[in-house]
Amino acid sequence: MTDSALRELADDPSSRKRFLKMMGGAGAVSAFGVLLAACGDDDKKDAGSTSTPAASSDDGMKEDLAVLNYALTLEFLEARFYKQVIESGIVKDPKVGSIAKKFGQSEQEHVEALKATITKLGGTPVKAPATKFEETLEKGLTAVLETAADVENLGAAAYLGAAGRITNKEVLAAALAIHSVEARHAAALNQLLGRGFGGKKGALNGTIPDGAFAKGMDEAAVLAAVKPFLA
Amino acid sequence: MASSQLVAPELASIKVHGVTREAFLIRSTLAAAATYGALSATPYITRALAEDSGGDIDILNYALTLEYLEAEFYTLGIKQVKGLSSDEKKLAKEIRDNEDEHVDALAATVKKLGGKAAKKPTFDFGGAFGGRAVFLKTANTLEDAGVSAYNGGGPLISSKDVLAAAGSIVQVEARHAALIRLIRNKPPAPLSFDKPASMDAILKKVGPFIKS
Numbered sequence: 001m002t003d004s005a006l007r008e009l010a011d012d013p014s015s016r017k018r019f020l021k022m023m024g025g026a027g028a029v030s031a032f033g034v035l036l037a038a039c040g041d042d043d044k045k046d047a048g049s050t051s052t053p054a055a056s057s058d059d060g061m062k063e064d065l066a067v068l069n070y071a072l073t074l075e076f077l078e079a080r081f082y083k084q085v086i087e088s089g090i091v092k093d094p095k096v097g098s099i100a101k102k103f104g105q106s107e108q109e110h111v112e113a114l115k116a117t118i119t120k121l122g123g124t125p126v127k128a129p130a131t132k133f134e135e136t137l138e139k140g141l142t143a144v145l146e147t148a149a150d151v152e153n154l155g156a157a158a159y160l161g162a163a164g165r166i167t168n169k170e171v172l173a174a175a176l177a178i179h180s181v182e183a184r185h186a187a188a189l190n191q192l193l194g195r196g197f198g199g200k201k202g203a204l205n206g207t208i209p210d211g212a213f214a215k216g217m218d219e220a221a222v223l224a225a226v227k228p229f230l231a
Numbered sequence: 232m233a234s235s236q237l238v239a240p241e242l243a244s245i246k247v248h249g250v251t252r253e254a255f256l257i258r259s260t261l262a263a264a265a266t267y268g269a270l271s272a273t274p275y276i277t278r279a280l281a282e283d284s285g286g287d288i289d290i291l292n293y294a295l296t297l298e299y300l301e302a303e304f305y306t307l308g309i310k311q312v313k314g315l316s317s318d319e320k321k322l323a324k325e326i327r328d329n330e331d332e333h334v335d336a337l338a339a340t341v342k343k344l345g346g347k348a349a350k351k352p353t354f355d356f357g358g359a360f361g362g363r364a365v366f367l368k369t370a371n372t373l374e375d376a377g378v379s380a381y382n383g384g385g386p387l388i389s390s391k392d393v394l395a396a397a398g399s400i401v402q403v404e405a406r407h408a409a410l411i412r413l414i415r416n417k418p419p420a421p422l423s424f425d426k427p428a429s430m431d432a433i434l435k436k437v438g439p440f441i442k443s
Contacts, residue, residue: 109424173427176425176427177425180405181425185409197321207406214402
């Protein structure tokens with residue numbers, strides 16, 4: 001293999017930088033448009049505009065909005081948790097600190113993107129739920145990381161469980177782009193906690209808790225699982 | 232399931248849906264990529280192509296080829312790479328086992344839909360097994376590419392069952408990517424939105440590994 005082929009195979013920093021620049025430099029709406037444009041539909045001139053061929057039926061659109069608002073609720077919860085964790089100063093380790101900061105920032109970007117998408121589709125974004133993480137924070141760093149890992153695992157399972165409900169292909173593309181980020185977060189936090197690859201059977205832990213095939217959760221189960229954190 | 236709609240599966244290999252069907256026969260595409268330097272003008276999958284299970288079969292075979300690649304990469308790497316720590320070797324083995332299961336599941340799904348599962352290509356990983364760092368870096372690239380490939384392919388899938396299967400696999404690929412990144416001391420989730428990638432972009436990354 002030649003050097004250039006190897007370089008080609010290495011992470012593509014230029015395109016990543018370009019993408020990040022676009023994501024960071026623009027508002028949430030256009031950032032979302034960029035995200036959607038990245039899905040590779042060459043024919044579309046303006047991926048950010050609301051062309052929603054697949055979701056032309058009212059029912060499909062209604063259900064997409066319901067899924068987006070459900071996702072938004074979870075992202076609010078996650079973003080709020082990371083914010084409180086960072087503000088509490090409980091994380092001293094710089095590596096863990098930078099991960100928590102980055103994850104929290106991503107959750108906030110998910111919040112903004114979902115809100116913008118809901119608005120663009122003609123819906124009304126739900127309000128941020130009142131949360132109660134104080135008890136978790138008082139328990140110390142391990143409890144905090146465990147909660148973060150559990151919530152991220154739930155988030156990943158929630159997106160996976162909801163993907164099949166989505167009609168609009170662009171909304172689906174966005175949900176998938178967020179889903180795998182939640183999965184990365186979940187695996188990384190479980191790893192930081194020293195949890196093994198498989199985790200405990202039936203429990204939401206382990207870096208790859210379900211084995212080779214991740215399991216989705218339905219909305220009712222996810223909402224029941226996050227209930228302790230809702231005030 | 233949509234499989235019943237695929238009246239004549241044998242025709243799927245020659246039927247043209249607006250773009251040359253040939254472009255979607257992953258093995259020939261990959262072979263061309265290997266021969267002509269990765270980027271022959273392969274048209275990207277359009278949504279229209281995925282409107283029947285023929286499209287789903289093509290996407291599944293594309294995914295299958297990537298999983299063959301990953302499985303083989305770890306299988307050979309575990310044997311050949313010197314200097315891996317016991318944790319790194321363990322992780323590589325665990326990931327390899329997952330990739331093997333993905334291969335089996337995807338091949339079975341293609342058959343269930345009435346299609347013909349892509350054969351395992353011949354791979355050449357060049358210098359990727361030359362040491363710990365290059366092996367893990369290549370693993371990082373492959374896992375990130377896998378995530379982007381599934382995220383790009385997902386919205387093109389028409390069957391909800393196939394989408395669910397792809398979703399359950401991509402989540403595991405994303406977890407692999409994060410773990411490999413952590414072991415390399417890289418940010419496990421560098422982007423807030425994992426970028427979906429077109430087949431062209433993926434071929435550009437993995438094409439050089441595919442000999443035939």
